Amino acid sequence: MNEAAAFSDDAFLGGRLRLRQPISGHRCGHDAILLAAAVAARPGDRVIDLGAGVGAAGLAVAVRVDGLSLTLVEIDPDLAEIARHNAAANALSADVVVLDVTSEASAFAAAGLAPDSADVVLMNPPFNDSGRHRSSPDAARATAHMAGPSTLEAWVHAARRILKSGGALTLIWRADGLGEVLSALSRGFGSLALLPVHGEAGKPAIRILVRAVKGGRAPLVLLEGIALNAPSGPASEVVEAVMAGRGTLPLARP
Structure with a gap:
């Protein structure tokens, strides 16, 4: 298969973000755009996207918020190269680092990700339980989706290490895995x-x-849920606005 046939060029955020991505393997969808719309970031913030893939979530945040210092962290060098292409193609500034999120602190520091250096971390970790779901035969898709027993803890530990005190982590996970998240x-x-x-x-x-x-020390807050497919009403309007790049989710407005 030639290079042109192996990739698609897809529009997100109502055409404000265009992403090259492999036709086979893990592809960007609702999760990445919802995650980006939930991130509270301000101009000048240092924002780290862990497990960035082709850059969808991190770049979507950069489309919305000018003046970020954005770093995309991805374990797969091929996806990292596509993320570099996508940042350049959208005229967005982003450093792209090839790194395993579960690496030691020394590897993060060598990549320019020192402890207590980030204002915001976002992540969409692999979240399908390998004991309950059959792994995809596509290696890239399996890496993107399959979680081991310690995956979430390792990713949260990495985020905690690189965040400044008072910095915020935003993540997306399976709803039935909320206990693991907490x-x-x-x-x-x-x-x-x-x-x-x-x-x-x-x-x-x-x-x-x-x-x-x-x-943080404030009490936990459980917000009213949103539905991807809903009859006409406030819930569907919120999702439609997010997908079109015209709105954010309540988590982005602390």
Whole structure:
């Protein structure tokens, strides 16, 4: 298959963000755009996207917020190269680092990601339980989706290490894994805000968006959920605005 046939060029945020991505393997979708819309960032913030893939979530934040210092961290060098292309193609400034999120602090520091250096971290970790889901035969898709017993804890630990005190972590995870999220965030994080995401209105949530503050002490807040597919109404209007690049989610407005 030639290079042109192996990739697609897709529009996000109502055409404000165009992303090259492999036709096979893990592809960007609702999760990345919802995650980006949940990130509270301000001009001048240092923002780190862990497990960035082709850069969708981090670049979507940069489209919305001018003047970020953005770093995209990705383990797969091929995806990292596509992320570099996507940043340049959208005239967005981003450093792209090839690094395993579970690496030691010394590897992060060598890559320019020292402890207590980030204002904001966002991440969409692999979250399918390898014991409950059959792994994809596509290696890239399997790496992007399959989680081991310690995956979430390791990713949260990395985020906690590089965040400044008072910095915020925003992540997306399976809704039925909320207990794992709360457990992983119980060490060093507080001021949690949770936003359930329902596939269809009236049905159980399928995702949970979480914002947590390093060293935060405020009580946990559970926000009203949103539905990806809903009858006309406020919930569907919020999602439509987010997908079109015209709005954010409540987590982005602390």
